[in-house]
Amino acid sequence: MAVTVGQQTPLVVLDEGDRIVGVGPGAESRFGPLLGEIVWDCYPGSEALFKPHYDAARTSGEQVEFAQFYDGNVVRVRAVPGTGGRLELYWQRLGRLDTLTLESLLETLEESLEMLAVESSAAERAGARRALRLVEGGGR
């Protein structure tokens, strides 16, 4: 299911070096303290997941929208290139894994994989699904 990120104001703005140089009005509490930081330093493991999309937006000069799984969340991001390599990021959380019990994990992971079905790497989804089946099968 494709979802369009509809915010009017960007969540954050990055400069050409992926440093956070702007924060939207609804995101000050989360991102305000990170102003001036390189975004990848603040979110370990996120660079490989997001940077290729950001680079694509900068290179093409066209906005890019994609869904991604990170830190237990499924998010949809719209990256809009500006002048001088700046990038406006609009962000929407679509879902979150519930890891309280195995039952809730299996249910929310399946939902997350469905949300990612449109654009995420088929190999990654297949890997997670296979592992999911292993764990389910291992308990029976």
Place this chain on the structure above:
Amino acid sequence: MSTEALDVQRRAASYAYVVLDEQDRIVHVSTALHSELGHWAGHVLWDHLPGARDVYGPCFAEARTSGGAAEATVFYAGRLKRITAIPGADGLAVHFEELVELDLTSLASLTRSLEAIEDVLAAREHAQPDPRARAFPRALP
């Protein structure tokens, strides 16, 4: 089981443990868990762990019913743990050993975590035919 044997088991098990009274109220928290659970002393365990009764409860009940140690491998709050419940005169000592923690960073890391869980379960099944070791299915839907 003799008191001496219980003491041996308690020493051999991990030092991360709590002692529960018959109502599952926490009456003692080991030093290793003090920063995490110390403020729950005097509280009923289930009041702080939503949904945990169905996961941990059967192991506790088995230990109390049999009068001997009961062990289970369970998944709760993003972690696969081995719990050992040992009944004694002062309550039920429950030892926790963390086996695998889910890494939610990416789908790839999550997949590796799930595979690690499967490896632990497979190794346990291979090494320990004791039927109590098959307690994990209780945590499954």
